Amino acid sequence: MRQLAIRLLLFGLAASLPLIFVVLPIGTFLVLSFFHMENNQIVYAFGISNYVNFFRSWTYLGTFLGTLWLCMQVMLICMALGYPIAWFVWRRAGTLRYFLLLLTVLPLFMSYIVKLYTIRSVLGLNGLLNQTLMGLGLLDKPSLLFLFNQHAVLGTMSVLYLPFAILPIFLTLERIPAILLDASRDLGASPWSTFRHIVFPLALPGTVAGALFTFVLALGDFVTPQMVGGTTGFTFGRVIWSQFGLAYNWPFGAAMAAILLLTAFIIIILAGYSASRQRV
Template identity: 50%
Template sequence: MLFVGDRQAKGWRIAISVLAYGLPFLFIVAPLLSFLTYSFFWVEGGQMHYDLTWRNYSRFFTDAIFIPVLWQTCLLCLAVAVLAALLGYPVAFRLATLSGRRKYILLMLVLVPLLMSYIIKIYAIRSILGGNGFLNRFLVWANLIDQPLTLFVFNLNAVLLTLTVLLIPFAILPIFLSLERIPKNLIEASTDLGASNWQTFCRVILPLSLPGVVTAASFVFVLAIGDFLTPQMVGGPNGFTFGRIIYSQFGAAFNWPFGAALSVILALVMSVVIALGRRFERQT
């Protein structure tokens, strides 16, 4: 009976190991490998050619449009990451200073927007910022402007603001967790040594919470740079991003190999950002 029990336990361990390693390979590694393989195929005259070539990557580096759009998208997403971290930090700090059930109830309220439909949230922001939106109507009613503003309508400014609003919850949570991990006795010791609240924040709380800020910024950057739906809906012709180029290759252009090559390049950019973020976290 003991031998049978050992065999069953071993069988369960093998089954769990297969699931633990097999599922990530099936749903993460295999699709990435398929994209990498597709990026070496090519399309001409609407026909797919399966002989391997570097022409898709060569097109990216030689065409005058792709590198500037990628650079512009990186700068846009960097701005989104910085804004989300700056706006999310006070919220996370306030939540971390609360105690009892109220802290986690308010945290759940902050995260509730993540449960809503992404498209509905975009339409809601458009209804506020649009030419006939709430913001412009209010400004005209208050006689602050003579005609509706187009500053946040169908351009990169609209993409920047919309992505920031949508991704702030993803910045708040890592910062909140980082603030929660700060030992309370360090803050108490700083106060006992005569430091003011501002000095305690600048010399104790902020340095110890920087890893969470870096994680939040990296997380928001990766989510923003891979988003094509938001630029498609609020960017208009002046809000073109690298994600929209990739989307067009898989859609209207029907050039999957080139779209796969652009996706691989975008994945490399994300990997570099994540690696830089982790290195900065270790240094802090």
């Protein structure tokens, strides 16, 4: 009986941490989203006016849809680059494989702000890219094409989140038994047939995880658009940040944050369902 009480106490302590630091704050945001602002004061009266205003305003709705499209592009770029890189690293032998893996995930150990400033130093007017193109004679003067626009946001996000696509794909590839690949080769299957019928289905969970990581991380990012997007790189994350940091309309910002959270949940559920169907 005493051991049972101790186990229940330990379980309660462990469960209280995510309850206090995750569930409770999210619940507070959800409740706050049903209030509204009047004369710069929060009116604690339940209603759905914030959600109605969001869907009635094309400015907010259009920014939200544009952000979804941007995140989809980031995900596709990361998967198109991440899968071949993970495959290449996986096919190396011995310690070389893990050395290359360390190089691919090394950016994860760096400060996010440092990486952003590094990319800005490359894309800026006096950056490496402009100077290289001018040195090759392709540009007469520095161009603003590479910074402070939506393309800069897309490229920067793709670079920053690429390791999040590589790592889960590599981990699932590494779990594929080598005997399956040997058997496929002994039976005369071509490399493409082996990849299609063995490698890709077995690596699908990691592929889905990598796609979800890049999409969801890009969905909530507001620092990158602010640093490299300028006035034309506005995303939904920046809109939410502005409601809390500039407009001080916390209920409306909470409503948009709830919409973002719900969207992420729906995408995760649909991706998990699709992956399970593929495995069946």
